[in-house]
Amino acid sequence: GDSVTQTEGPVTLSEGTSLTVNCSYETKQYPTLFWYVQYPGEGPQLLFKVPKANEKGSNRGFEATYNKEATSFHLQKASVQESDSAVYYCALDQGGRALIFGTGTTVSVSP
Amino acid sequence: EAAVTQSPRNKVAVTGGKVTLSCNQTNNHNNMYWYRQDTGHGLRLIHYSYGAGSTEKGDIPDGYKASRPSQENFSLILELATPSQTSVYFCASGTGGNQDTQYFGPGTRLLVL
Numbered sequence: 001g002d003s004v005t006q007t008e009g010p011v012t013l014s015e016g017t018s019l020t021v022n023c024s025y026e027t028k029q030y031p032t033l034f035w036y037v038q039y040p041g042e043g044p045q046l047l048f049k050v051p052k053a054n055e056k057g058s059n060r061g062f063e064a065t066y067n068k069e070a071t072s073f074h075l076q077k078a079s080v081q082e083s084d085s086a087v088y089y090c091a092l093d094q095g096g097r098a099l100i101f102g103t104g105t106t107v108s109v110s111p
Numbered sequence: 112e113a114a115v116t117q118s119p120r121n122k123v124a125v126t127g128g129k130v131t132l133s134c135n136q137t138n139n140h141n142n143m144y145w146y147r148q149d150t151g152h153g154l155r156l157i158h159y160s161y162g163a164g165s166t167e168k169g170d171i172p173d174g175y176k177a178s179r180p181s182q183e184n185f186s187l188i189l190e191l192a193t194p195s196q197t198s199v200y201f202c203a204s205g206t207g208g209n210q211d212t213q214y215f216g217p218g219t220r221l222l223v224l
Contacts, residue, residue: 032210043115043201043215044154051210089153095209098144098169103153 002027006090006102013080013109021075021105023064023090031092033057033066033073034099038087047075047088085109114138115216117202123222130189132219134202140214142207143185145169145177147198148218154201160185161207192223 006023013019025033032051036044048057053068062077073090090102115136124130136143141162146154156169158177166177174196176188189196199220203213 034212041217043203043217045215046212049210049212093209093211098156098159099154099213101146101154103151 002029002031002092002094002100004090004092004100004102006088007105009087009104009106011105011107013107015081015109015111016079019075019077019080019084019107021088021090021107023073023075023102025071025073025090025092027092029095031094033064034089034091034093035062035064035073035075036089036091036101038089038104040086044087044089080107080109082109082111115202115204115214117200117216117219119219120217121220123224124189124192125224126193128192130192130196130221130223132187132189132200132202132221134185134187134216135183136185136202136204136214137183138204138214139182140204140206141182142205142211143179144203144205144213145175145185145187146201146203147171148201149198157187157200194223197221197223 003026007021034049035047037047038044048059050057050066056065064075087104091099144159145157160179178186202216205211205213
């Protein structure tokens with residue numbers, strides 16, 4: 001079945017450093033890929049989504065490229081801030097049934 | 112004005128008791144979902160619905176029932192709660208179809224003693 005695997009956390013960084021959260025997926029379909037972010041005490045919210053292979057999505061300085069050949073969708077940010085501390089989820093859709101989420105990666109950024 | 116709300120936000124239940132978690136959405140979305148969130152497992156789908164009167168089993172439905180009496184409301188029911196159901200539960204709504212963005216509520220923290 002479909003699955004998503006992402007970097008195990010926690011990931012601890014200092015402000016101003018770069019962030020990469022790896023995400024790889026398995027599916028026989030042509031999914032849309034998503035990154036969701038969850039701040040403490042809140043539900044997950046969409047960071048961005050990419051429906052097509054070889055395209056890039058971005059939001060709030062984060063970006064990821066849909067790599068169909070490598071079945072990857074790694075999240076990157078060049079310079080993190082303390083406010084980026086959150087749990088990040090990679091996900092793929094199942095053609096409207098529901099989303100398959102990875103296990104989440106906790107990112108902690110210290111000032 | 113939050114579009115997906117959940118109640119209660121926190122709940123303590125006893126083993127063997129009945130628990131009902133409620134979700135309301137004002138997005139007018141057809142699809143609604145219930146997930147549970149556990150460390151090491153991420154978000155896992157329990158039940159979902161395509162519209163009023165419809166409920167479908169997700170990936171981990173055992174021990175849970177769902178009810179969708181209207182477009183706006185979707186409930187998750189634990190008839191006989193067990194300690195293994197201690198978790199954080201999230202409701203979400205979406206339009207359905209490919210590329211669907213799901214909108215999540217703030218979650219319900221359930222502790223079963």
